Amino acid sequence: MKKTVMLAALTGAFATAAHAQSSVTLYGLIDAGITYTSNQAGHSNWQETDGAINTSRWGLRGSEDLGGGLNAIFTLENGFNVTNGALRQDSRLFGRQAFVGLSGDQYGAVTLGRQYDSVVDYLGPLALTGTQYGGTFFAHPFDNDNLDNDFRVDNSVKFQSANYNGFKFGALYGFSNEAGAFANNRAYSFGASYNYSGLTVAAGYLQLNSDVTSVAVTNTNGALDGDATFFAGRQRTWGAGVKYVFGPATAGFVFTQTLLNQAFGISASQAGVSGGIALDGGSARFNNYEVNGHYFITPAISLAGAYTYTDASLDGANPKWNQVNLQAAYLLSKRTEVYLQGEYQHVTEDGASIGAMINGLSAASATNSQVAVTAGIRHTF
Template sequence: MNKILTGLIISAIAVPAMAQNSVTLYGVIDEGFDYTNNVGGSKVYELQSGYAQGSRWGLKGSEDLGGGIKAVFQLENGFNVNNGRLGQGGLMFGRQAYVGIASDQFGTVTLGRQYDSLVDYLAQTTANGNWAGYLFSHPYDNDNTDNTFRVNNTIKYASPSLAGFQFGGTYSFSNDTNFANNRQYSVGMQYQTGGLLLAAAYLQANNPSATAGGAINNGGDENFLGKRLQVVGAGVNYTFGSATLGFAYTNTYVTQPVSSGYVGAITPPGGATLSSLRFNNFEVNAKYQFTPALYVGAMYTYTRTNFDATSGKAHPNYQSAGLMADYNLSKRTDVYVQGAYQHVGGDKTGTVLDVAYVPGADNVSSTENQFVARVALRHKF
């Protein structure tokens, strides 16, 4: 009896001590079949990895340092299921890699390769940044709500929840003798109460993707290559019963843009120079949970663009729409179907921006219209 009592006491002491320190292995495998109706004038059928969620595996953990303070870390690797290659331009932990200190009272400070405040706060109010993924992104993911880039060399602060209000920010060093050459900074906030979520964020990057060692790496992370990238936006989600309705607005301004990571060089005709691009994105989205296992979601985005070149100004516009259904086979495995459509209208620019491109499509369309359909299997562990 004494031995049994002693064993129970030791177990009671040991279990809480072990619970203070943890390491978790996790991941997502998302693989599916895509059909695109027009890629350079031809249809394309292909297997593609990581659309509703990027395929990944990672390690995250914490160590209790006492006094409500703990050390935290996360290492997350992106990969392509089709061929096993690394994602994010071949980086080992291209999705996330950071270490930091977390306090229940004062918040969390982390150092490394991380998400910016647009992703942390605002993206959750969009369809692509919440439940739909890649195909439902705004044109060229111009506002980074679908994580086209992460930010290197980054110090991030995230506050604790204060009566439903949270805020935070990032600063990413250029790691260059020119202090501002390829640096980034962002701030964001959110307020959540009951079924209401409000969020807003701002980001600025100087000479994004201009250097390999800066805040935005031109090997695996490129939204726009230009002199300056500024994004500001706000969004709201409201959940009532089984339905969630959302609205998001973002404004992206790029000065002296040279190219897009999605469609390549943006070169005005006649030797003109492109001074700036501005995208105004207006998105409405909705999701309905028919049963615990099944939901259906839809999205519509109108994007008005200001194209300012030395030869003159133009105002092309983009209409994007998406529909998705997702069914859980178990707690960790689901199947989903998606369809996304884009139409380009308004003024012509004489550049690749005049033809449709659904983010995630194999390449640009030969016309102002493009449609992509996907059916996929996703497993989480």
């Protein structure tokens, strides 16, 4: 009897120790609203929308203490549409993130799986599309710089440094996974940020390579598949930004440029038209300039706004976009907020037959202007 009691006590002690050394967290976000759009395919529209700020998700995040400041870590994150329960990210189970790796207090983390690139990691938080102060609908045209993380990188290994007195850096490489064609559908990226007092500066670079024809990607098992924004042989995106926090106010500026070679098209989901936008296979360019800010009137009430100017070169034409974004939000609790936000986009076609298309909506405008207004609720857990 004494041995049984002692064994039970020891078992409980070991279980407690094991529990203290490892943890798994369930987390998520649900964002839904009612959106009015002035013109979608020639008609005004009232619709229920998912993710005007952040698309809905749930995930599992885990850590195990291996001793000596070293931890095993993992994240599995699912994206879904709360209006109909459907999977996002091309119907992947864990389409937002799926990775495992090691993290050390002194040097940082190395992880493998489906992950965000360094432009998203370091520059994204400085643009309102990368935060809760505007999010999805505030993205730059077609999300051409991926600051709204419309795609992730498969088959990737990523390093993110520890925080060295405000300085952080990282890099990512996404394998093509194709024998004899190491560069066919691969990706690589790097970035850094520095924070001192209220000032944050950041920069990032992303390059995607793929052997393409006018009708197909020749390797669908590489770094990108199914959710790429552009159908191109090479995409190079780089940018830099600055943000300054003073009291309850924050002001920021972000510049990004995306360069395409062998550009054959823009995806249907990003272009908002059936079949997408076909390009002639030449080069293309997007320059994005964003000025943004947000202000807490009280700890529960915030106002945010951004203006983005984009000039581009597509098939010999030079379209230009102007987009104005505004948001007001009220925190009902630490985890629940209601919000009202609006976006106005105007595109000067300049030879390109492109209608206005606010990111995240279901269809482009039949004209060169589009207005969207959303009343929504956002809950985190």
